[in-house]
Each structure stands twice: as structure tokens, then as C-alpha cells.
Amino acid sequence: MSMSTSSSTSLVIGIPKETGSGETRVAVSPEAVKKLVKRGFRVWIEKSAGTKAGFPDEDFQMEGVEMVDAKTAFSAQIVAKILKPSFDEIGQMKKGSVLVSLIEPYKLDGTFEKLAQAGVEAFGMELIPRTSRAQAMDVLSSQAGIAGYRAVLEASTRYGRFFPLMMTSAGSAKPAKVMILGAGVAGLQAIATAKKLGALVEAYDVRAEVKEQIQSLGAKFVELDVGEEGSGTGGYAKELSEEGKKKQQALLTERLKKSDIIISTANIPGRKAPVLITEEAVKGMRAGSVIVDMAAANGGNCPLSVADQVVVKHGVVFIGFTKYPAMVPADASNFYGHNVINLMDLIVQKKDGAQSLNLNLEDDIIAAALVTHSGDIRFKKK
Numbered sequence: 001m002s003m004s005t006s007s008s009t010s011l012v013i014g015i016p017k018e019t020g021s022g023e024t025r026v027a028v029s030p031e032a033v034k035k036l037v038k039r040g041f042r043v044w045i046e047k048s049a050g051t052k053a054g055f056p057d058e059d060f061q062m063e064g065v066e067m068v069d070a071k072t073a074f075s076a077q078i079v080a081k082i083l084k085p086s087f088d089e090i091g092q093m094k095k096g097s098v099l100v101s102l103i104e105p106y107k108l109d110g111t112f113e114k115l116a117q118a119g120v121e122a123f124g125m126e127l128i129p130r131t132s133r134a135q136a137m138d139v140l141s142s143q144a145g146i147a148g149y150r151a152v153l154e155a156s157t158r159y160g161r162f163f164p165l166m167m168t169s170a171g172s173a174k175p176a177k178v179m180i181l182g183a184g185v186a187g188l189q190a191i192a193t194a195k196k197l198g199a200l201v202e203a204y205d206v207r208a209e210v211k212e213q214i215q216s217l218g219a220k221f222v223e224l225d226v227g228e229e230g231s232g233t234g235g236y237a238k239e240l241s242e243e244g245k246k247k248q249q250a251l252l253t254e255r256l257k258k259s260d261i262i263i264s265t266a267n268i269p270g271r272k273a274p275v276l277i278t279e280e281a282v283k284g285m286r287a288g289s290v291i292v293d294m295a296a297a298n299g300g301n302c303p304l305s306v307a308d309q310v311v312v313k314h315g316v317v318f319i320g321f322t323k324y325p326a327m328v329p330a331d332a333s334n335f336y337g338h339n340v341i342n343l344m345d346l347i348v349q350k351k352d353g354a355q356s357l358n359l360n361l362e363d364d365i366i367a368a369a370l371v372t373h374s375g376d377i378r379f380k381k382k
């Protein structure tokens with residue numbers, strides 16, 4: 001089944017300014033806009049939408065682009081955003097228009113109902129499948145890589161010692177021992193970044209298949225026998241049994257006491273993050289050690305970390321930031337913008353020079369990510 005709408009020669013993409021607290025990104029960069037215009041789109045960008053990301057309005061000004069107010073941006077045929085729109089903003093969208101944004105599918109706050117009522121064709125960018133074909137549209141990957149990089153830098157600036165081995169005439173410093181928990185997209189980038197800084201890096205994941213990836217980055221793979229298989233579907237981890245969790249915590253506690261820095265990234269989609277760092281492990285760490293709990297928004301991998309705060313407990317610094325990509329807004333926006341372009345290449349067709357929407361529900365990427373369609377909610381919680 002395919003839905004095509006014909007229009008004038010160009011489709012219009014509206015880019016509103018993000019209004020969420022702490023959000024500094026914008027859904028496109030000037031480089032991404034240039035590519036959209038080249039493909040034949042007209043782009044309406046809300047004034048000052050890119051300012052916080054380091055893109056002044058002048059950088060967006062080119063043929064095919066108009067700087068507009070928020071209302072106009074939301075009235076476009078396609079609206080591209082980072083954070084999901086508010087009810088008010090959804091109310092400003094046109095029936096049959098397309099929304100491309102994060103959608104927080106597991107937060108049941110009425111957004112799906114509102115989108116369906118408004119007749120919006122909404123894509124939830126975090127629902128793009130984790131497949132090779134979809135990789136170029138995968139914002140979870142593009143943004144998690146940035147987060148993994150930034151998390152290591154945050155740890156390094158709060159650690160009162162060096163990451164690399166330093167031998168000077170004024171004495172020497174040993175390299176930091178960095179443990180990465182969870183070697184998904186963020187974890188692998190954290191390994192690479194910590195290695196570049198000269199640390200001794202080891203990493204653990206409940207999915208044994210990541211061993212090779214960890215080793216190929218020059219880190220040591222920590223093997224723990226938790227007595228069960230941790231791989232779930234779609235490349236993600238599954239939740240361990242209560243017994244498995246206890247075993248994992250006990251085995252990890254002894255290892256973690258020896259770490260100077262822990263970057264923990266372990267998540268299970270749609271569930272509370274697993275507890276991997278016990279209070280006992282924290283108490284056993286040297287004072288001045290640093291734990292970056294990248295799962296803090298999702299309950300945390302350590303019960304002592306606090307979302308969006310830096311706190312010190314048992315002499316250990318806990319970093320609980322939850323918006324790492326917004327701390328690297330120019331590159332994060334540029335990557336997000338390219339993810340949007342690649343999705344446009346999938347859902348927009350060009351015939352005799354005229355662009356039109358082509359929402360082919362038999363395409364696996366569209367089928368997975370389109371959460372509302374023709375007034376109905378398509379998303380089903382697994």
C-alpha cells in the first residue's frame with residue numbers, strides 16, 4: 001500500500017526552533033540545508049533556530065530558504081524537529097503533513113492521539129530499525145556516538161589526574177584505568193575516545209558478540225559468567241533474570257573497585273536501566289574516581305547517580321548529564337540533518353521534476369518508524 005500526494009514542483013520542509021529545556025540543537029545544519037535545496041526542497045527555517053548550535057541566520061540564507069516565524073515553520077508539508085512537538089505545536093500542523101522528530105514512544109502522554117487527530121503522518125526517529133540499510137537515518141546512532149565521546153571528555157576534566165602515562169622530570173603519572181560498561185554505539189565511541197587520550201581501557205557488555213568490536217578498538221574485553229545469554233532481539237540486550245542480575249552485580253563489584261573512571265551506558269529499550277554499579281563497588285573505588293552514568297535519564301546504572309547533576313558520594317564524582325548531544329550542538333545538528341536528508345530520500349519521490357510524498361508502508365523502515373498514519377495510531381508497544 002502506498003500513499004502519494006501530488007503537489008507543486010517543490011515540497012516545503014519547515015524547521016522550527018527547539019524549545020525544550022537545555023536543547024541547543026536544530027534539526028538541520030547549513031550544510032544539510034544546502035543538500036536539501038539541491039534535491040529540490042524549499043526550506044522554511046524559524047528565525048534564530050540555529051543560533052544556539054552556532055549557526056547564525058546568515059549561514060542559512062541561500063536560494064530556496066526563507067527565514068520564518070514558528071507558526072509558518074509548523075505549517076509546512078514536512079516538519080523536521082529534534083524533540084517531539086508540544087500539543088500546541090501539533091495543533092499548528094496541517095492535515096496530511098509529515099513530522100520527522102524524536103517521539104519518545106514509551107512515554108504514554110497523549111502525543112500519539114494528538115498527532116492522529118491532527119492527521120499528521122509522524123515518524124519517530126528513534127524507531128528507525130537498526131539495520132544496515134537504515135544506518136544513514138539512524139539518529140540514535142549518530143547522537144549516541146557524540147554522547148560517548150563527550151562523556152569521556154566530561155570525565156577527564158573532573159578527574160584530578162591524567163588519562164595518559166606521563167613521565168616528566170617532575171615525576172610521573174600512571175595512565176587512568178577506564179572501564180566502559182555497555183559497548184553499544186555510545187560505549188564503543190567512549191572506548192575509542194578514552195584510548196585516544198591514552199588511558200588503559202577495558203569494557204564489559206552482556207552481549208558476548210561485542211567482544212571483537214571492543215578488542216578491535218584496542219581495549220580489553222571483560223568476560224563475566226552470569227550464567228545466561230544477554231542478547232535480545234534487533235542487536236539489543238535483553239533483561240537478565242533476577243538471579244542473573246545478582247550474579248552480574250557481584251562479579252562486577254570486585255572489578256569496578258579497581259577502576260579510576262567508569263563510563264556506563266547500559267540500556268534496554270523501553271525498560272529501566274540495569275543496575276551494574278553497586279554502592280559497595282563505589283565505596284571500594286579510590287577517592288577522586290569518576291563515574292559517568294550515561295543511563296541516568298533512565299534510572300541509572302548506579303543508584304547513587306543523579307540525573308542532570310554532578311554529585312560526590314563516598315569521594316567519587318558522579319556525572320549524571322542526560323543531554324550530551326546538546327553539548328556538541330553543531331556537529332550533533334549536522335549529523336541529525338543528514339539523517340533527515342536520508343529519510344527524505346526514502347519518502348519523497350521526484351517525477352518530471354516534481355516532488356511528492358511516497359509513504360510506502362511495505363518498506364520496513366517506513367513501517368517501523370511511521371507512528372501515525374491517516375488518522376490512526378500505528379505504533380504498538382512491544
Ligand SMILES: NC(=O)c1ccc[n+]([C@@H]2O[C@H](COP(=O)([O-])OP(=O)(O)OC[C@H]3O[C@@H](n4cnc5c(N)ncnc54)[C@H](O)[C@@H]3O)[C@@H](O)[C@H]2O)c1
Binds near residue numbers: 129182183235265
Ligand atoms: N544500523 C545498525 O546496524 C545498527 C546501528 C546501531 C546499533 N546497532 C546494534 O544495536 C546494538 C545496541 O545499540 P545501542 O548502543 O543503541 O544500545 P543501548 O543504548 O540500548 O545499550 C547500550 C549497551 O548496553 C548493553 N547492556 C544492556 N544491558 C546490559 C547489562 N545488564 N550489562 C551489560 N551491558 C548491558 C547493551 O548490550 C548495549 O550494547 C549495537 O551494538 C548494534 O549491535 C545496529
